Amino acid sequence: MALLLAGLLILSSGCGKKEVETTEEKQTFITVGFSQLGAESDWRVANTESMRGSLTRQAGFDLIFDDAQQKQDKQIMAIRKFIQQEVDCILLAPVTETGWDTVLQEAKDAEIPVVIVDRMVDVEDTNLYTAWIGSDFSKEGEVACEWLNEFAIRNDIAPEELRIVDLQGTLGATAQIGRTSGLEKAAAKYGWTILDMVPADYTQAKGKEVMQRLLSEHEDINVVYAENDNEAIGAIEAIEESGRTAGTDIKNGEILVISFDAAKSGLTKVMEGKIALDVECNPLQGPEAGKIIKAVYNGNEFNKYTYVNENAFSCTDIVKSVSYKDGEYNITKLTQEIINRREY
Numbered sequence: 001m002a003l004l005l006a007g008l009l010i011l012s013s014g015c016g017k018k019e020v021e022t023t024e025e026k027q028t029f030i031t032v033g034f035s036q037l038g039a040e041s042d043w044r045v046a047n048t049e050s051m052r053g054s055l056t057r058q059a060g061f062d063l064i065f066d067d068a069q070q071k072q073d074k075q076i077m078a079i080r081k082f083i084q085q086e087v088d089c090i091l092l093a094p095v096t097e098t099g100w101d102t103v104l105q106e107a108k109d110a111e112i113p114v115v116i117v118d119r120m121v122d123v124e125d126t127n128l129y130t131a132w133i134g135s136d137f138s139k140e141g142e143v144a145c146e147w148l149n150e151f152a153i154r155n156d157i158a159p160e161e162l163r164i165v166d167l168q169g170t171l172g173a174t175a176q177i178g179r180t181s182g183l184e185k186a187a188a189k190y191g192w193t194i195l196d197m198v199p200a201d202y203t204q205a206k207g208k209e210v211m212q213r214l215l216s217e218h219e220d221i222n223v224v225y226a227e228n229d230n231e232a233i234g235a236i237e238a239i240e241e242s243g244r245t246a247g248t249d250i251k252n253g254e255i256l257v258i259s260f261d262a263a264k265s266g267l268t269k270v271m272e273g274k275i276a277l278d279v280e281c282n283p284l285q286g287p288e289a290g291k292i293i294k295a296v297y298n299g300n301e302f303n304k305y306t307y308v309n310e311n312a313f314s315c316t317d318i319v320k321s322v323s324y325k326d327g328e329y330n331i332t333k334l335t336q337e338i339i340n341r342r343e344y
């Protein structure tokens with residue numbers, strides 16, 4: 001708990017007489033140690049900003065932020081430091097799922113609640129964390145693939161003619177596991193050809209580098225399944241530099257790009273027709289994190305698992321909705337107005 005002593009000086013003017021009145025006011029803040037995994041993507045930057053913008057002093061929080069530069073050992077070090085600092089709550093956006101049992105047990109022993117955001121942790125005892133807020137990554141993968149299946153049917157493209165490369169996210173991250181498995185399952189179900197699956201760390205630079213290599217190794221690629229916008233943007237650069245075009249006319253040699261996140265940078269490529277489908281992943285988890293931390297702190301009720309709302313955007317209206325395991329999913333035809341309203 002952090003205490004702030006605020007002194008207020010009221011000075012009255014006139015005749016050299018100075019009246020000083022001091023009021024002392026005690027304010028209590030909930031101290032939150034936030035271990036953010038890195039700053040690899042537009043999504044991540046927006047996620048950090050959302051936390052910073054919600055967990056403010058004005059809202060009653062004292063936020064200690066740590067960027068782990070994509071390294072799990074740095075996250076573990078940060079958590080240990082937060083425990084030493086006796087924070088009221090630890091907020092963790094974990095880089096990968098496994099390897100958290102020991103340090104989360106240490107937090108539990110110190111009676112510090114841990115709220116997980118974005119990706120998940122895979123721990124033996126789910127009581128090692130108090131709550132989780134994030135996305136349904138398997139659903140995102142499934143929606144993307146159902147869209148691709150519908151797209152192929154409506155354009156008269158045989159399943160085996162889809163020759164796909166997967167630019168994966170950071171291996172072992174929940175977002176990667178869900179999106180990759182969505183593709184693997186759909187490829188097995190429909191008979192698509194997966195030419196290659198290569199991790200590209202969710203960054204634009206790696207997305208480009210990996211795509212350059214894949215283009216030189218496989219001349220018949222016609223679908224890129226990029227597991228985030230930054231990888232997709234890098235891949236499009238590589239496609240264009242190789243003299244090919246990103247688009248939806250795969251019968252005439254274009255390469256169809258599917259992406260995830262739907263950040264402004266990705267949506268701009270959708271608008272240009274270079275990303276065919278962008279499945280939204282909502283990084284604005286700050287307000288919900290704030291609510292849950294307050295509820296935990298005050299002993300009020302809260303949901304252990306919270307999924308954020310998400311949509312999907314396409315440059316074509318050939319496929320407006322797809323069915324997935326839990327029902328029907330609407331795909332929005334992107335407009336400039338939607339992009340303009342995008343905060344990140």
Ligand code: GYE
Binds near residue numbers: 042175229230
């Ligand atoms: O899609 C990607 C980021 O875990 C949901 O991580 C997140 C993913 C997001 O780097 O852009």
